[in-house]
Amino acid sequence: MYSWNWTSFCGHGEQFTEWSGHDFGHCFEQIGILAPSYAILATISAYHFGRKRTNIRGSVVYVSWTWFLLLRFVAVLALLCSPVLQIVLTLFVEHVRPSFSDALVASLSAVGWFFHALYVWNVRYLHSSSLRGPPSTIVAVFIVIASNAAHLHTVIIMHISGSVHKSETEKITTFVCAGLCAVYVISIIPCKRRIYHTGVDSNHAINSSGGESEPIVWDREHTYNTYSHIAEPVVAEKGVGCLSWLSFYWVSQLMSKGAERQIQSVNDLFLLPARLETEMLEGIFKSTISSKGKDLNADSSHLNDESLSRPSEYGRSWDSQTSIPTVDIISSINYQEDAQTYQSISNAYAERVHNKNSRSNNICRTDKHPVKLNLFKALSSTFGREYFCLGILKLLADCFGFAGPIILNLLVTFVESDVSQDSYKGYVFASALFLSTLLATLCSTQFSYNVQVVAYKVRCALITTVYRKSLQANAVTQATFTPGEIVNFMSTDVDRILNFCPSFHAFWSLPFQVGVSLFLLYQQVGLAFLAGLAFAVLLVPVNRKIAVKIGELSKKMMKHKDERVKLMNELLYGIRVVKFYSWEQHFTDCIKNARENELKCLKGRKYLDALCVFFWATTPVLISILTFTTYVLIGHQLTAAKVFTSLSLFLMLIGPLNAFPWVINGLVESWVSLKRVEKYVNLKDAQPTSYYSNLSDLGSESIIEMKNASFTWQECENVQQTQRMGSNMADGQSSSEEDTVSQNSSGSENIGGSQDLVDISFKLVKGHLLGVIGKVGSGKSSLLSAIVGEMNRTGGTIEVSDLIKEEGFALVAQEPWIQHASIRDNILFGQPFNRHRYDKVLEACALADDLQMMPAGDKTEVGENGITLSGGQRARVTLARAVYQDKGIYLLDDPLSAVDAHVAQHIYTHCIMGLLKNKTRILCTHHVQFLSSADWILLMEQGSIAQSGPPEEIITNVHLMEATRQETRQKDVKEGGRTGNEEDEEEELVDDLTQEEDRQTGVIKTDVYKAYWLAVGACLTPWVLVSLFFMQASRNLSDWWLSYWVSHSHSSNSSSKTVAEVSSLFTSKIFSELSTNANSSSDNLRFYLGIYGGLAGANSLFTLIRAFLFAYGGICAATVVHKRLLSAVIKAPISFFDSTPIGRILNRFSSDLYSVDDSLPFILNIFLAQAYGILGTLVVTCYGLPWFLVCLIPMAAFYYKIQLYYRHTSRELKRLSSVTLSPIYAHFSETITGLSTIKAMKHMERFCEENRRCLDVNQRCQYATQLSARWLDFRLSMLGVAMVACISFIAVVQHQLSTIDAGLVGLAISYSLSVTNLLGGVVMSFTETEKEFVSLERCQHYITETPSERWDGALFSPTVWPSEGVIEFDSVSLRYREALTYALTRVSFKTRPGEKVGVVGRTGAGKSSLFLTLFRLVELTEGRILVDDVDISRLDLTDIRSKFAIIPQDPFLFSGTVRQNLDPTSSHSDTDLWSTLERCHMRACLEQMGGLESTVSHRGREFSVGQRQLICLARAMLTKAKVLCIDEATASVDMETDNLIQSTIRHEFRESTVLTIAHRVNTVLDSHRVLVLREGAVAEFAPPRDLLEDSSSLFYCMVYGNS
DSSP states (O other): OOOOOHHHHHOTTOOOOSEETTEEOHHHHIIIIIHHHHHHHHHHHHHHHTSOOOEETTEEEEEOOOHHHHHHHHHHHHHHHHHHHHHHHHHHTSOOOOOHHHHHHHHHHHHHHHHHHHHHHHGGGOTTSOTTOOHHHHHHHHHHHHHHHHHHHHHHHHHHHTOTTOOHHHHHHHHHHHHHHHHHHHHTSOOOOOEEEEEEOTTTOTTOOSSBOOOEEOOGGGTTTTTTTTSOOOBTTTTOOHHHHHHTGGGHHHHHHHHTTOOOSGGGSOBOOGGGOHHHHHHHHHHHHHTTHHHHTGGGOHHHHHHOOOOOTTHHHHHTOSSOOOOOOOOOSOHHHHHHHHHHHHHHHHHHHHHHOOOOOOSSOOOSSOOOOOHHHHHHHHHHHHHHHHHHHHHHHHHHHHHHHHHHHHHHHHHHSOTTSOHHHHHHHHHHHHHHHHHHHHHHHHHHHHHHHHHHHHHHHHHHHHHHHHHHBOHHHHTTSOHHHHHHIIIIIHHHHHTHHHHHHHHHHHHHHHHHHHHHHHHHHGGGHHHHHHHHHHHHHHHHHHHHHHHHHHHHHHHHHHHHHHHHHHHHHTHHHHHHTTOHHHHHHHHHHHHHHHHHHHHHHHHHHHHHHHHHHHHHHHHHHHHHHHHHHTTOOOOHHHHHHHHHHHHHHHHHHHHHHHHHHHHHHHHHHHHHHHHHHTSOBOOHHHHOEEOSOTTSOEEEEEEEEEEESSOHHHHHHHHHHTOOOOTTOOOSHHHHHHTSOOOOOOSOOSOOEEEEEEEEETTOEEEEEESTTSSHHHHHHHHHTOSEEEEEEEEEOHHHHHHOOEEEOSSOOOOSSBHHHHHHTTSOOOHHHHHHHHHHTTOHHHHHHSTTGGGOBOOGGGTTSOHHHHHHHHHHHHHHHOOSEEEEESTTTTSOHHHHHHHIIIIIIIITTTSEEEEEOSOGGGGTTOSEEEEEETTEEEEEEOHHHHHHHSOOHHHHHHHHHHTTOOTTOOOOOOOOGGGGOOSOOSOOOOOOOSSOOHHHHHHHHHHHOTTHHHHHHHHHHHHHHHHHHHHHHHHHHHHHSSSTTHHHHHHHHHHHHOOSHHHHHHHTTTTSHHHHHHHHHHHHHHHHHHHHHHHHHHHHHHHHHHHHHHHHHHHHHHHHHHTSOHHHHHHSOHHHHHHIIIIIHHIIIIIHHHHHHHHHHHHHHHHHHHHHHHHHOTTHHHHHHHHHHHHHHHHHHHHHHHHHHHHHHHHHHHHHHHHHHHHHHTHHHHHHTTOHHHHHHHHHHHHHHHHHHHHHHHHHHHHHHHHHHHHHHHHHHHHHHHHHHHHHTTOOOHHHHHHHHHHHHHHHHHHHHHHHHHHHHHHHHHHHHHHHHHHHHSOOOOOOOSSOOOSSOSSSOOEEEEEEEEOSSTTSOOSEEEEEEEOOTTOEEEEEESTTSSHHHHHHHHTTSSOOSEEEEEETTEEGGGSOHHHHHHHEEEEOSSOOOOSEEHHHHHOTTOOSOHHHHHHHHHHTTOHHHHHHHTSTTSEEOGGGTTSOHHHHHHHHHHHHHHHTOSEEEEESTTTTSOHHHHHHHHHHHHHHTTTSEEEEEOSSHHHHHTSSEEEEEETTEEEEEEOHHHHHHOTTSHHHHHHHOOO
C-alpha cells in the first residue's frame, strides 16, 4: 500500500508532528494553520472584489482615498511581496531549496494577499459596508493575523532553542509580516465620514463631460433615507447569490439599518419578493376555490358578477373547459413571470364565470345536503406541493444532527485511548463533527425560512378570503356572526392556523428523532434503554390527555374572548351613550364577567401547560437515571464514551419530548381555528343572478318591477320550517335555536329593520320619482333593502334592467356611513376628481357653507364613523357621495330627517328635483310635503303596500294631520332661512384629528418590565427566579456527578479515592457517614447511584415548583393588565375616542392582550429557562476544558454584537408590525359597517384592493421580521458550530499532551452539541420576549398615558338633587384645544323650574356644546354651570350623569335583550317597562317580537331607525330625570308619531326642565322659551311668540327667511 512521505513533503529533514515540546510542529503549523487561513482570506476577498459597484444613471459612485485606506493598501501590497521575497532569498541567499510545504504556504499567501489588495481597492465602490469593510473580511484578516502570531511564536522558539530547522530568511519575513499586520490593524480603526465622487460610465455617459463630478457627502447613516435616489427599497430575494442565500448575507443591509436606528417606516424595509405578492396569492387561491365551484355555486357570486370580469387573453380557451386545474406555486428564479401567469389565469377564470350568466328561478333555494368548501384541502392544493417538499430539508437536518452523537462516541473513545494511537484520527473526528453540525445548520435555517414563507402565503390567502367573503356573503346569513368574531377570524384565528406550518413537519419529525435517538441508545447501552423508554411511553397517554384538554379549553377560551371583544366593540361604538347615561360601571362589570370566564379557561390551560413542562423537563433526567441504573445493575460498566454519547442523545431527546405535546396542541388549535374560519367562508353567497330577473317587457321604460314579491330577514331554512308548521309568528321571533343564533347580527350599517315584506308589486319607470311613506316600522327601509338584495326573496319576482345590474344603485342609507378619511375622499368614493361636477354636488347638498367653516375645507379629516361631524352633516356627506357616483337609480332613505327645514327644502329643490331630476329616484320620507311632485307614491303598512297612486290621491287619503300643518307652515319658509341644525362640538376640530398611532422607539423601557413583574407579584417574582436557579443547578450537578462517576470508578482504589474527594467537596456529616460504608463494590455503586438519584429528584421538585409558580404569575399579570387597561380606556374623555380609531383600541384588547395573556408568559418562561441553561452549560464546559475560555472571549464579543444588531432591528420591526396591523382591523371594521353601501354601489373590488394594500404593508413588516430572525439564527448556529469545533480540537490537542479528563471532555462536547440550539434559543427567545413586551408596552402606554375624566368631585350631591331642574350658565366659555377658537363664549342664561327651552342656531353656533358641557363630557375653560344652585364641577361625574337624561340624535342599541337596553342596571319592574313602552308606542311591536326578552342584535338591526329612536326615548323616560336634553330625537319618525311623542314628552316631563335642539319648526314653537345661539354666544332668549313678532330677530329670520 502506498504511504504518504511526509518527510519529503515537509523538507529540511522535518517530520509531520502535531505537537513538539510545548509548541506546534513547524510543518504541521504550515499545512494545518497557515495554509487554510490564507485560503479563507483569498476566497472571501475574491467574493467581495466581485461584488457589484454602485451606479447612478451610468456614473459609478466611489469614495475618495483617505490616509487609512492608502495605509491599508500599501500594507497589503507589502504583505503580498513578502512571501515572494522569502522564496527568492531562500534560493539565492541561503542557497536552500524550498520544500513543498514552503512553496504551498508562500503561493497561498501571495494569492490571498493579491485578492485582498483587489478587494481593498474595490471597497471604495461598495456603499453597503463601512470603510472598514464587511465583517467577513475583517474576520478573515484576523484569522490570518492569529495564524501568523502562532507562526511567529514557533519561529522565536526555534531560534531560542537552536533548532536545526531554523531559517534566517523565514525569521526576517515573519517579523516583517507581523509588523505589517499591526499596520493593517491600525488602518481599520478609523471610520471617517464618506466623501463620494462619481466616475462616468462610458456606456451611459452620452451627455456627460469627462472627469469627476462634484463630491457627494454621503454618510453611511443616510444611505437608506436621505438619498433615496441612490438606495431605493430593494426587492427581497432578487439577484441573491447562492452563498448569500445560504448565509442570509443579503439581509445584512436591513440589520445595519436597524442597528443604526434608521428603520422609521415601512419604506425602510425590503419590498416583498414576487412569490409573496398579495394580489398574485389572492388570485391563485381564488382560482383554487373557484375550481371547486360546483360545490360552492361560485359562479353566481355577487362579487364575481361585479368586479371580476376583466378581459384576458386566456378567456376563450377557458370557455371550453369545465374546471380549472389546481395551480401550484413552483419555486423558480423568475417569480415575476410566474406572478403574471397566475394572475392571467385567475382573471381568465373570473371572466368565464362572469360571462356564464346562469340564472335560476328557484326561490330561497336550500340544498338538503350542501357540499361545503374544505378549507384545508383548498390550502393544500394551492400551497401543498411547495410546503410538503420542504420536509426533505427537515429530514436532512435531522440526519445531520444525529451524526453528532455518533461522531462524539468515536471522539470520546479516541480521547480515552492511548496517546500512541494515530493522532490524525482525532482531527478527522473533530473535523467530521464540525462538518455535520455545519450541514445541519444550513438545512435547518433554510427549512425554517421557507416554511415561514409558506405561512405568509397562507396568511395572505386566508385574510383576503375572509375579507372577500364579507363582501360576497348574503346579508341574512352573515348576521350569524358578530363583528368581534369576524375580526378574530382575521387576527387570532389566522395566526393559530399559521402555527400549522411548522407544527405539521414537527409532527412527523419529532417521532423520527425520538426513534433514531432510542435506536442509537440501544447501540450504546443495549436493552437497558427500555427502562427509560417505558417511562417515556407511559407519559404518552398522559400528554395526549393533557393536549386534548388544552384543545377543549382553547376552544372555550376563544368563545369567551369573542364575547369580550364583541362587548368591547359595542362599548366603543356606543361610548357617548354609555357616558351620557353613566353606564360605565355596568359595562365594566359585563366585560369583567366575560373576562373572568376567559381567564378560567386560560387558568386551566396554563396549569395543564405547567404540568406538561414538569413532565417534559424531567423526562430526560429520569430516563437517564433509569437507563444508567439498569445498565449498571445488569452487570455492565459505564465508560465515558457510552455515558456521554448517551447523555448527548438524552439532550437531543429534550427537544422532541418538550415540543411534541406543544406540536399536538398547536395542531389542535389550528384545526379548531380552521373550522371556525371555514364555517364563515362557507356562508351562502348573495346570488344576484337568481335573486333578480330580467325585465320581461324589454320595450317598456321600466327600470325596476316587482310582481307579488315577498322578502324576509330570516334564513330560508327558518322560513320553510315556519311554513311547514303553519305558524303565523311575527317577524323577528325566533322559532329555533338557529334563529336565536341568527339574531347576532353583523355590524353593517342597516338600511332596513326586521319587517318582512309580503306581496309587493309596483313598477318604477326610468326618470320617475317614487315616494314611499308609512308609519315607523311599516317596512319602508326594508323595501330598499329588498331592492339592493339585502333580504331573502321568498316569493314572486323582482325584475331590474341590465344596466342596473351592472352599475348598481346609489344608496343613501338612513344611518349615514362615513369612512375615516377626508370629506373629499368620502364624497369621491373612489371616483376621479372633477372640479365642476364636484362643486355642483356640494352646492346641491348644501355642503359648501359647512366646508368653508372647517379648518381644512373639504380636506378636513373625518373621524371614524363620521364621529367628528354632526348628524345633519353626515347625512349630507352621504347624499353627496351618492350623487357624485352618477348612477342610474337613487335609493334615498329619509335623507331629510337629519337636517333642518331650510336645508331639507334646499336639498329637495336643488338635489332631488334639481341635479337628479333626470335620474330614477325612490324617496322614503316622513316629510309628506316633499312628495307633492312625485310621480307615484307607495303607502306601506306592516310590510305590505296598503295604497299606491299619484300624490294628489294618496296624500289626500292618508290622515297625517301634522303633514298638512307642516306643509302650510313651510309655504312661508324662504330658502335663505334655517332653524339651525346640527353641529356637534367637534366641528371646530382641526384637519389632523386622528393622530398617527404612537410607536415607541429604542429599547423597551425599564418601566415596562417593572410593570409586568409587579403585575406578576412583588413576592412571587423572586421565588420564580430562585426556583429556576435551583432547577438548573441540580440538573448540571447531576451531569457533573455522572462524569465524576465514570472518571473515578475504574481504578482499583476507587472507593477510598472517591470517598476522600467527596469528603473534601462536601463536608457535611452525611457524606462522612457514607464514607465509612463505601468500601465494597456494591456499596460504591449504591453510593454513586444514591447521590445521582437524589440530584435527579431535587431537579424534578424544583422543576415542578418553577412550572406552577410561573403559570400562576402569568395569570396574575393577565388579570391585572386587563383590569388596568379597561379602567384607563373607559375613564378616558370623549375627545380620546373622537381622535382614536376604534380598530386601534380594539387591537389593544384583542391582539395585544392575547400576547400578554398567552404569548408573553410562554416565551418569557422559555427565555429564562434557556438563559439559565446556557450559563450552566458554559460553567460546566469551562470547568472541563479551561482552554475553552480563550475561544469563549472572542465568541462572547461576537455573540454580543450579533444579538445587539438583531435586538435593535427586531424591536423596531415588531413595533412596525403592530402599527401596520391596526389599519387592517380598522379598515375591515369600517367595511363591515358599510356593507350595504359598498355592495349597492358595486365597490367591492376597490375595497378588496384597499385591504390588499393594508395587508401588503403589514406583510412587508412581518416578512422583514422573519428575515431578521433567520439572519440571527444562521449566525448563532454558526457560532455554535465554531464552539463545537473549538472544543473538539482543543480536546484532541490536550489529549496529545496527556492532560485531559475523558469524563469532563465527554460532558463538555455533549453539552456543546446542544449549545448550538441554546445560543440561538437564548437570543431568539429574548428577542421574542422583547417583541411580546412591545404588546405590553402598547397596553401600558394606554394605561399610563390615556387622559382621564375628572371623576371625583369635592362635594356630595344633595339627597334629592336636582329637585327643580333650574339650569344656570354663568359666563361659560369653552375651547376644545388651545389652538382652537372658542366654541362657547361667555354664555349666560337661567331656566325656570320645569321650563321647556328650544335651542336653535346656525351651523357651528355651539348648540351641542351646551349639552356636552352640561353632562361634563368636556370641561369648561371659564365660568360655571349651576343646577339648582349646585356647581356641577364640584360633583362626581356619576352623580351628574345619572341624574340627567338625554335622547341623542343617533339612536344606539346594544346587543342583548330589549330589557337590557331599556334598563341595563335592572332598576325597574316589568310593569314600569311595559307602561313606558306603551307611552312610546312600541308595545305592540315588541309583543310581536317576543316581549322584553326578545333578542336585540348588534346595533339593533331588527328595528328601523325610527323604532330605535322610540326605544331611546323610553330609556330616557324611565330615568324620570328633572333635566332632559333632546337632540332632535324624533327626526326619523312620521308626523303622527312625532305629535304623539311630543305630547308624551310634555306629559311625562311636565315637571322637568327640557332642552331641545330642534330641526322641525313645530318642535321649537311649542317651547316656553327659545335660546338662539350665534358664534358661541347667546343672541336671544325669549318666548317664541315674542321673537316671531319682532321681524328683526334672528329667530324670525331662521323661520321665515331673510326677506
